[in-house]
Amino acid sequence: MKYLRCLSPAVVLLLLSVTGLDMDHLQAENLNLLSPDEHKLVLNRGMRVLPRDCYEMLMASSGQARDGVYLIQPGDSPIVAYCAMQEGGWTVVQHITVNSSVNFDRTWAEYKKGFGFITGDHWLGNDYLHQLTRGPARYKLGIKLVDQDAVTKMGQYDPFLVEDEASAYRLRLGLFEGTTVDALTLDTENYLHDNQKFTTKDRDNDNYFQNCAKLEFQGVPGGGWWYDACAGANLNRRNVIYWQKDCNKERLCKYAWMMVRPSDTVKLIQSGDCKKDEL
Template sequence: MHLWRSGHWGKSYSIGFVVIRISKKQPLNSQTVQYTFDLLVTRPCNEIDSFQTPFFYSGKQKQCVQEKHQQELSEYPRDCFEIFQRSKGNSRDGLYIIQPKEDPIVVSCNMQDGGWTVIQHITANSTVDFDRTWQDYKYGFGSVHDNHWLGNEYMHQLTSGSVRYILGVKLVNLDAEIKWGQYEPFLIENEESQYRIRVGLYQGNATNALTLDTEAYLHDNQKFTTKDRDNDNYFQNCAKLEHNGIPGGGWWYDACAGANLNRRNVIYWQKDCNKQRLCKFAWMMIKPIDHSLSYPPKSCPCPKVEL
């Protein structure tokens, strides 16, 4: 089942066993739109388990949801980990609706590893263009089930509340080997602060590319830079600098980068992913600190692939 981020406001669209009504209060994840879900389920009510499907059903569907779930479904969960908790660990990977603040958004949840909310995913040589404007990076772009940027504003909303978050970075090279790193805590400041990134203590088997200046670049405490808003510490705009004709894309540059997961032709993470050591996939994901467990980097479901 694919969820396309387009449509006409106020119309209803059937996707699989649901009907989605799309509305717009403000720009959400860029092409993403804001979603209001009025779900029409064609299966019998006794077959519906909202915690076992890749969508979290809305409270408006009370006439067809088991009575014991009605109170829980009156609001959307804050993040993927809350869904994971409510399901007692039985949720599946997929797309879910969360509500970090006033407006609900659709996110990809990594449930097999304990309820991580994916905020970025890129495949090397992706067809999704990461050379975007400030506004695009603010509200997000791409396909939520594939290569995408969730949106700086939503990262801020998720990480700026009373709950502190941890950032996980997952890298997969051409031999299907996993590198994993995590930063505790993780915070994205507001737009007035240019969506500055703040990361804490590091652990993992990947290089510490955000806070260890092995290449004379520190990404922690840097403002976000895009091709139309230069906040970096270089005399040129780092987001515009090209490698084989492909610009760097938006990122928390220093002057310029010891890491950059948004350059679509070369995923860069110091010695782990670069022009000589090619990586195929990268993910950034978050979950609450108190419930974060280290990702087991012993196996990878990804087949060996070639660029």
């Protein structure tokens, strides 16, 4: 795959401003996560060489790319993703609103390829999480939580890796820092999500005698997650967002995001190292 380091910032900004293109040619493996009316929202649909992730897109635009929907290509095929550019070029892989109209009680196949709406509540897809985090750069995971009082807390795990489907999308996490509690690697409530396999209602890989994804609270199942037995954190339960002491039944949170980006600053735009056939 050719990278955006071979495009000048001026060329990238020109491509970002392209309008009037035939949307019938918009190609993305997960285009179903955008309604037909939202195809026009894809901000880099004129680009011939796609970024691997949102951070690469931000660097190629010299920091000028704005928040929104972009085509990226972490694997063999393009996908659409929401990019949080103002926060540093994060690729959003999950967003949920408490009592969301999007149902997160999904099958293994649905969690594999993603569901919901890129511009709202969604799960990008376990396959794409694996493609993004397998490298070549090391990636980190960002967690953003907003409670009922509009207080925002952030946490990061560096590095962050989701293994392939053969490994049941096992979660691998590194060191934590942030203003949220460490709900994934610190076993304060006898739950350890790090190194766990992914579980859905039709694929039980957790450490409990029942399927954690099927367990209900107020009639709503848990949804897919990297359960232990079962959860001190679960950002896919749509009636109560769980994150230990930060978000729970007593301390309700309104929103939650999961985002990824390279853990180290990568200089993508270099001069004098491009061949003509790379443009």
